[in-house]
Amino acid sequence: MAEILFGAPVAAAIRERSKTESDALRAAGIVPCLAVVRIGDRPDTASYAAGLEKGAPKSGVEIRRIELPETVPQEEAARTLDGLDRDPSVHGILLLSPLPKHLDADLLRNRIAPEKDADCASDLSLAGVFSKNGTGPAPATARAVMEILRFYGIPTEGRRAAVIGRSQVVGRPLAMLLLRGNATVTICHSRTPDLGAVLREADIVVAALGRPEAIGAAVLGEGQVIVDVGIHRKEDGHLCGDVDQAEAAPLARAITPVPGGVGAVTSAVLLRQVVESAARTH
Amino acid sequence: MAEILFGAPVAAAIRERSKTESDALRAAGIVPCLAVVRIGDRPDTASYAAGLEKGAPKSGVEIRRIELPETVPQEEAARTLDGLDRDPSVHGILLLSPLPKHLDADLLRNRIAPEKDADCASDLSLAGVFSKNGTGPAPATARAVMEILRFYGIPTEGRRAAVIGRSQVVGRPLAMLLLRGNATVTICHSRTPDLGAVLREADIVVAALGRPEAIGAAVLGEGQVIVDVGIHRKEDGHLCGDVDQAEAAPLARAITPVPGGVGAVTSAVLLRQVVESAARTH
Numbered sequence: 001m002a003e004i005l006f007g008a009p010v011a012a013a014i015r016e017r018s019k020t021e022s023d024a025l026r027a028a029g030i031v032p033c034l035a036v037v038r039i040g041d042r043p044d045t046a047s048y049a050a051g052l053e054k055g056a057p058k059s060g061v062e063i064r065r066i067e068l069p070e071t072v073p074q075e076e077a078a079r080t081l082d083g084l085d086r087d088p089s090v091h092g093i094l095l096l097s098p099l100p101k102h103l104d105a106d107l108l109r110n111r112i113a114p115e116k117d118a119d120c121a122s123d124l125s126l127a128g129v130f131s132k133n134g135t136g137p138a139p140a141t142a143r144a145v146m147e148i149l150r151f152y153g154i155p156t157e158g159r160r161a162a163v164i165g166r167s168q169v170v171g172r173p174l175a176m177l178l179l180r181g182n183a184t185v186t187i188c189h190s191r192t193p194d195l196g197a198v199l200r201e202a203d204i205v206v207a208a209l210g211r212p213e214a215i216g217a218a219v220l221g222e223g224q225v226i227v228d229v230g231i232h233r234k235e236d237g238h239l240c241g242d243v244d245q246a247e248a249a250p251l252a253r254a255i256t257p258v259p260g261g262v263g264a265v266t267s268a269v270l271l272r273q274v275v276e277s278a279a280r281t282h
Numbered sequence: 283m284a285e286i287l288f289g290a291p292v293a294a295a296i297r298e299r300s301k302t303e304s305d306a307l308r309a310a311g312i313v314p315c316l317a318v319v320r321i322g323d324r325p326d327t328a329s330y331a332a333g334l335e336k337g338a339p340k341s342g343v344e345i346r347r348i349e350l351p352e353t354v355p356q357e358e359a360a361r362t363l364d365g366l367d368r369d370p371s372v373h374g375i376l377l378l379s380p381l382p383k384h385l386d387a388d389l390l391r392n393r394i395a396p397e398k399d400a401d402c403a404s405d406l407s408l409a410g411v412f413s414k415n416g417t418g419p420a421p422a423t424a425r426a427v428m429e430i431l432r433f434y435g436i437p438t439e440g441r442r443a444a445v446i447g448r449s450q451v452v453g454r455p456l457a458m459l460l461l462r463g464n465a466t467v468t469i470c471h472s473r474t475p476d477l478g479a480v481l482r483e484a485d486i487v488v489a490a491l492g493r494p495e496a497i498g499a500a501v502l503g504e505g506q507v508i509v510d511v512g513i514h515r516k517e518d519g520h521l522c523g524d525v526d527q528a529e530a531a532p533l534a535r536a537i538t539p540v541p542g543g544v545g546a547v548t549s550a551v552l553l554r555q556v557v558e559s560a561a562r563t564h
């Protein structure tokens with residue numbers, strides 16, 4: 001039976017590292033601060049912001065909540081972001097999505113200065129991930145996968161990794177991070193005709209296709225490390241991932257659970273990237 | 283024996299398309315113009331610029347040569363690029379490299395406006411290639427590979443492609459272009475332990491590792507399409523690619539020669555991207 005790669009201890013270790021570094025920064029007069037910009041009144045963005053706020057002290061990060069009305073004009077939203085870009089007491093900016101429909105999401109996310117782009121939302125920040133030796137932030141979910149592998153001592157160097165899904169927020173940047181870890185990386189997707197043939201060659205399989213329990217015994221090999229990025233609510237109310245855990249766990253060497261796997265690490269990574277930004281200003 | 287995928291007819295077709303579109307643009311008063319910025323006095327940049335100038339009329343592109351002295355200060359070089367960014371009669375900018383050592387190449391290439399970045403040199407332009415639906419320019423060599431496959435009717439959709447090499451100018455962006463063509467893409471590199479195991483699974487193999495004749499029968503399969511991006515001068519004075527052509531050709535279904543393959547297509551692509559930029563301003 002597979003080792004279960006729980007996210008909680010990974011997140012705790014990341015938070016501890018952040019807290020230690022934050023303490024040192026605070027001693028030098030720098031308080032790592034994440035501005036969370038929320039536009040409108042959606043309950044999902046509210047609960048996400050509340051979750052971040054609750055966890056932030058453990059990472060030594062101060063949260064500045066900025067709430068703009070649902071009807072805020074584009075220019076005012078842009079001006080708010082510009083102001084945060086310039087504000088030296090702000091080290092990270094997170095623009096919660098989805099945004100109200102009248103706003104140009106692309107334009108606004110690209111307004112975030114790369115050095116403060118806590119979740120790597122802008123094209124320029126993303127370019128850093130695709131570059132060979134980028135040092136800036138990565139999309140939090142993609143980096144969370146790497147942090148889990150590192151924490152559990154799973155090497156990527158010289159290993160074959162298959163990433164299922166080619167989204168701009170997970171699949172593609174994750175492929176680049178695995179590549180930076182010297183894995184041989186295959187990106188598969190909905191147009192891959194024989195997914196099983198591709199996945200069975202891999203030492204590490206990352207499922208980020210966004211389809212509930214789509215990856216099961218039919219396409220997996222034995223003794224693999226399986227990272228499940230998906231999270232979905234089933235009809236019976238339970239959460240599940242992109243991997244059919246009941247089928248995959250008996251085959252795998254190690255597997256991340258859902259919930260309690262990758263999702264448990266992302267906010268710790270996001271806050272970590274705020275501390276790293278603050279450290280770079282120091 | 284393999285079909286030889288010569289670059290010349292591909293380049294000719296691209297030039298013809300460019301010329302037709304350029305003629306239409308000229309009728310509307312827009313003359314597609316590429317500013318070629320050369321700093322210092324290297325013979326290699328001179329011969330590259332001369333080659334572009336010679337071929338440009340066939341693509342309907344006007345070349346504006348800008349020559350700066352070897353000792354030009356950083357600020358003046360940057361100002362020159364800024365001026366070209368603003369000049370509405372310039373549709374493409376190419377900064378020839380390598381630059382003199384006192385200049386900050388990263389800073390200067392990022393000074394080129396993405397919409398005029400004929401060879402996709404800036405981080406922001408590159409971000410377009412890594413995005414899911416980018417429409418801007420691509421690094422000319424990477425796009426040249428795609429143009430060759432398209433010209434010879436070699437499908438990428440649903441095929442397995444292996445890219446050897448993970449450079450920022452070829453390997454990584456090419457992987458993204460192949461992905462956009464719905465190939466299942468594997469990126470291998472110097473740290474891939476069993477290259478043969480990876481390459482033999484592929485329908486399309488692109489060698490862009492930058493090592494002369496490093497890819498031969500030992501790592502290739504049968505019936506593959508092989509694209510050779512490398513170009514090197516051997517001790518005997520002959521040119522060769524990254525692929526051992528003598529070993530690969532008998533195995534392959536199709537193969538690009540060196541010279542006369544990918545290299546013969548890149549400048550046509552570069553000029554094509556100038557015409558496309560000009561068309562976008564229209």
